[in-house]
Amino acid sequence: MRTIDQLDSPAVLVDLDVVERNISTMAKRAEGLGVELRPHAKTHKTVEIGRKQLQAGAVGLSVAKVGEAEVFADAGFEDIFVAYPVIGAQKARRLLGLAERIRLLVGVDSVEGATGLAAPFQAAGRELEVRLKVDVGFHRVGVAPDKAVETARRIAEVPGLRLEGIFTHAGQSYRADSPEAVAEVGRHEGETMVEVARQLAASGIGVTSVSVGSTPTAPHAMKVSGVTECRPGNYVYHDATQVSLGTCRRDDCAMTVLATVVSTPAPDRAVIDAGSKTLASDPLRPGSGGFGWIQGGSSHLARLSEEHGVIEVAEADRYAIGDRVRVLPNHACVVSNLHDRVYGVRGEGIEAELAVAARGRVS
């Protein structure tokens, strides 16, 4: 078996023992609460890890782009939710192609957008299953809860569409400043969605799915009775942001970036061959802890250029040219999107080279 020390750097390592434990933990939590799990594939973008999620009981996958759905459909996945307000005639035709071979769900958040998707389905004598996005406080996309009934009614009337459910993403959890605040966001997320579903039912618009999702809020939102589905993504790898939020411990993080010290120009500065092209430049949220933690010490990356990561060397640490380090990234999902492959490891052994098959599918 190849071992990590044989890899050239930088390289993205994914600890498969941790991945499998993370998948199992979330699957059991959902099962125990009677909630279906439909993980967001954005974090890994790989066929093999998506399969592990299904094997652990997930009902299907969530993705953000039509192109990602196409990759997973090609790989044999049969139930996919494009959890994004898809817009435009070209994408509507691609959705029809997908719906002819898998069970497809698509997000909408406006009557105009939904109507645009319906045309090719109506022409083909089919119905597209859509879910209405509700804004529970992130203020990005989605209809306000008090506008949901009116929008849902109009969407349900569009020929070629079937309103299957409602969904949300409480991204504001990433701005929370304590585990208690995260839990409160999660409770609010679940309760708001269940209340919207109740109002819809009272108006004669029944929906099957009440879908919530985000790794920080999942344990809390899933506890709310009436929530039927959860779509966490990041939990499969976790990252420094999740540790910082209190969502997981450091040893629940599966992804690290193997890098080499290439320069030690000053006692308090060591430079590695991994910069923003490898780690992305997403800040740590919450807090301002630099751009990645170096494993096995207390130093961190203080700044990144595209090809350089500058370690601010802590008092107790020493780095020499040629040293290999492993960096815990701030945000695992964006790291996946920068790489064509990641290495699935167990201990020091490399078990698999995983293609990041859905990487770069922007449309």
Next chain:
Amino acid sequence: MRTIDQLDSPAVLVDLDVVERNISTMAKRAEGLGVELRPHAKTHKTVEIGRKQLQAGAVGLSVAKVGEAEVFADAGFEDIFVAYPVIGAQKARRLLGLAERIRLLVGVDSVEGATGLAAPFQAAGRELEVRLKVDVGFHRVGVAPDKAVETARRIAEVPGLRLEGIFTHAGQSYRADSPEAVAEVGRHEGETMVEVARQLAASGIGVTSVSVGSTPTAPHAMKVSGVTECRPGNYVYHDATQVSLGTCRRDDCAMTVLATVVSTPAPDRAVIDAGSKTLASDPLRPGSGGFGWIQGGSSHLARLSEEHGVIEVAEADRYAIGDRVRVLPNHACVVSNLHDRVYGVRGEGIEAELAVAARGRVS
């Protein structure tokens, strides 16, 4: 000819008229000052645009990674400088493979690192041409100017190496707060390097190349007598950061990202289908102008998620679902690295689909 309105979004557009003008302007400036141009390919990472640079008189290309050099060597480029302190036995062997088929130059900034590269060359009875990196104030990698003679002397003595020159990158220009401050950084860059070269010569260590480089400082550093080469990268596309620095005008920017408005949840908020996965999350430097400017109006992207760009809609602007917009990114180089292809356009016509062939070559 296909036109832009036929493209699905998001998509990266590169205006070839602007690219060719930018290439020509920089080539003429260098030629007029008697300085050789060796553009850094990191900005475009495409074979076709690299060829345009050579056709305009560039002596070769600069890259950051061995893997990038391999891509360009495979495409027929014959003179490449890996402008980075390359470290490690695996990369040394790959460098030997490259040196057997092209003229190869490699950066070093330490005796240890340089010695590690020499071994396979010495064993093969060859010499690797190296350039010593000097730190002119960016404080990332490179030896301090007052340590350059001592380090250069020791590197020049390593069997299997030939010290061909010195090089630097005045990245601190991106922190300058006025065009005058940028010019001062550039003058200092050129003068420091020429002084180091003088000291080397006085110590009996002759070097051929005195190489400077960065798009903001290029016009200023090239004016310093004794500078022999310049390695700007970004100038080929430019971006909002260059406009903000005063390096170029807005219509000198060749790269825009075509996107679609997918949601208009509030009067002052419109959301497009391009987020950090498409535009990267690099901040505007200098200043804090958001994450991309929307062409044809005065609105900008106030925040990005991976798949969403949130436009803070200016008073005079109006956006409707389905509208197509073009975004001027903060940092063109990192956008290139996110995409498998870019579209070369002239006016509304698509002339070429360019593979970003060296994208994602992290090692």
